[in-house]
Amino acid sequence: MYAALRWLSVHGATHIVALGRVGRPSSLYEKLGLERTNKFVQSGMVTYELMTAGLERLLNMTASRTELVQYLERHFEWGLPFEIHQPQACYHGGASITALGDTFEDLESSKQIVTADVLDAWYPPAPGVLEAITSDLPRLHTLAPE
DSSP: OOHHHHHHHHTTTTTEEEEEETTTHHHHHHTTEEEEEEEEEEETTEEEEEEEEEHHHHHHHHTHHHHHHHHHHHHHHOOOOSSSOOOOSSBHHHHHHHHHOSOOOOOOOTTTTOOSSSSOSOOOOHHHHHHHHHHHHHHHHSOOOO
């Protein structure tokens, strides 16, 4: 189920819709974050309920369960064409260097990566920031290191 969640994430999905078998499996889906809709369908002797969830909420839930992903990494070969971990939305520290590449030979990826490091910004500061700094420059020189 985690692999399906990651696959949907990589392919731009925003919501998941599933049919949960009424009874035990449906309660499992609820524990995983899917919400009940009270819409049912019968197939033979089995009743299913339509269940749904926003992908972002499910990804946030799995992000708080790091032991799950660590277990998967230790016990299974992740043979899918994307990373097992959800990529960070904003890089900080060494993660930005790793994302851009250690050699900085090709900075093309800098157009898709937003770094949170003070000194690693690959884009100009917002005009309001420049104005605020410029208007208080003498005081800032005495407070901040060069």
